[in-house]
Amino acid sequence: MTTYNLLVVSDMHLSEGFDPRSGKFSRLEDFLFDVPFDRFLRYHEGLKEQPRFGGRPWLLIINGDVFDFLQVVSRPDDDRLLQVVKGSDSPRLSENEKVYGLGTTAGESLWKLSRIARGHQTFFAALGWFVAQGNAIAVLKGNHDVELHWPVTQERFVREVRRAYERRRRETGDGPPLPPEVFRERIRFYPWFYYEPGRVYIEHGCQYEQANHFRDFLNPVLPDAPDYIELPWGSLFVRYLFNKIEDVHPFADNIKPITRYLSWAFREDPLKTIDVLISRGPIFIKAFWQVARKTMKSAGEPPVGHSAPPEKTHTSLPQSVADGIVALSRRRVEGFWRKQAQGMLRGLLALALAAGALIALVMAGLMLLYGNGWMALAYLAVAGGGLYLRRRLGKFSTDALEGGYLPQVAQELEHLFGDEYAVRYIVLGHDHTATMKRLQRGWYVNTGAWVPIYRQHGPVEGREELTFFRLAAGYEGPPELLRWDGSAGGPTRVVVLD
Numbered sequence: 001m002t003t004y005n006l007l008v009v010s011d012m013h014l015s016e017g018f019d020p021r022s023g024k025f026s027r028l029e030d031f032l033f034d035v036p037f038d039r040f041l042r043y044h045e046g047l048k049e050q051p052r053f054g055g056r057p058w059l060l061i062i063n064g065d066v067f068d069f070l071q072v073v074s075r076p077d078d079d080r081l082l083q084v085v086k087g088s089d090s091p092r093l094s095e096n097e098k099v100y101g102l103g104t105t106a107g108e109s110l111w112k113l114s115r116i117a118r119g120h121q122t123f124f125a126a127l128g129w130f131v132a133q134g135n136a137i138a139v140l141k142g143n144h145d146v147e148l149h150w151p152v153t154q155e156r157f158v159r160e161v162r163r164a165y166e167r168r169r170r171e172t173g174d175g176p177p178l179p180p181e182v183f184r185e186r187i188r189f190y191p192w193f194y195y196e197p198g199r200v201y202i203e204h205g206c207q208y209e210q211a212n213h214f215r216d217f218l219n220p221v222l223p224d225a226p227d228y229i230e231l232p233w234g235s236l237f238v239r240y241l242f243n244k245i246e247d248v249h250p251f252a253d254n255i256k257p258i259t260r261y262l263s264w265a266f267r268e269d270p271l272k273t274i275d276v277l278i279s280r281g282p283i284f285i286k287a288f289w290q291v292a293r294k295t296m297k298s299a300g301e302p303p304v305g306h307s308a309p310p311e312k313t314h315t316s317l318p319q320s321v322a323d324g325i326v327a328l329s330r331r332r333v334e335g336f337w338r339k340q341a342q343g344m345l346r347g348l349l350a351l352a353l354a355a356g357a358l359i360a361l362v363m364a365g366l367m368l369l370y371g372n373g374w375m376a377l378a379y380l381a382v383a384g385g386g387l388y389l390r391r392r393l394g395k396f397s398t399d400a401l402e403g404g405y406l407p408q409v410a411q412e413l414e415h416l417f418g419d420e421y422a423v424r425y426i427v428l429g430h431d432h433t434a435t436m437k438r439l440q441r442g443w444y445v446n447t448g449a450w451v452p453i454y455r456q457h458g459p460v461e462g463r464e465e466l467t468f469f470r471l472a473a474g475y476e477g478p479p480e481l482l483r484w485d486g487s488a489g490g491p492t493r494v495v496v497l498d
Helices: 034-047 079-086 095-100 106-119 121-132 151-172 180-186 233-248 258-268 270-299 319-334 336-369 373-402 406-417
Strands: 005-009 058-063 136-140 187-190 193-196 200-203 225-229 425-428 435-438 443-446 467-471 480-485 490-493
Touching (some): 034 121, 034 480, 058 121, 079 106, 095 233, 106 121, 106 151, 121 136, 121 151, 136 193, 151 187, 180 187, 319 406, 336 373, 406 425, 406 435, 406 443, 425 467
Parallel strands (some): 005 058, 058 136, 136 187, 200 425, 425 443
Antiparallel strands (some): 005 467, 193 200, 435 443, 467 480, 480 490
């Protein structure tokens, strides 16, 4: 069995990319780093001959959301192609598809993946070159690329990697020829998580959040329409609302938390923001209601168990531990509505406190006019206290909506694994926040993202984090959580502040 050095990345969110005909990027594109990613892989290929890496091959683990199928909204413009994509003799786009893009069947997912590959040839060619050097790739799905569930989509991924590599090799002569079966052998798909006993557990992390939780992550299809993926309401939010908001503010879905974006949008561009919410909001609310209705209905039914993995080689954890992970995800999401209600109540209380503080300030001004200085000071004290409490409650409300729950999940996973299945590193993604934290036995690592990140504090401006986790075979020390720095030609350490 091959022992690999590991590189772990997540949340790259490739959509339709660059269109050579128009000379423009898709308005919904978040991944603008094809060339830096190519250099990142080449750097590590040259690095593996160093003593600490022992000449061993790399396993690049893409931990979910490598693609953003939700943000591929173009449609076939030819009736014959549409017939192939839709799998129908008389294909016709619904009004919904004309506005929001294709659905989630296997054929429609293939179309979306072909569009992604066309717009990111450098990225796909880089993966092919990396494989051609003797390395391997493991792909885990996330909530934005759950359509990798379809086997035909996985096959198409491998084919697009091979095509892009062969195209570039013919143009540049860079890399050896490689038969198709080698690509199929070295690019593997994991339907849920990646686990190496005693070493590492890797999972995307969407299952622990109600907005992006799938009832059955291994088989995420609609029970009454198994040709379609059952999207959680967070995905519907992206499809029906945020894709349209990005017509106005292209960076909107990268501002964390979402409450900060809304605050900025209403302050800086209120008319356009209100127009988008009014025009698109009812559609999202309708879709959200459908999901909520199904969720409430299913809450009264016996829980749906996870399907068995299609290949036992995808996990060496016993079924009892896998069942425990599923139960943990259910416990986490079941408390969601309670937290949301608490957040909303705190938000209303914060609004009331702000109104009270404003009234107190007005009264302080009146007391000064009437020459009553002591009463003015008393009202100013009341206003100050109200504003302080409002700020604290506002922070609590944001934490309830967008709180950092994944470190807690990692602690619970470590406890679940116990001594028998313990690992040194528990690695998650999903929330776009590069993090490392000491656990009781090992470490929690979040690999962050390869998209511009807009933080909670400071102006609305993005920074490309390009973060990743690197693990040399046999290493057991503190995590190497790094950021790719193209200007330096290599990685730098990520500074994590508690």
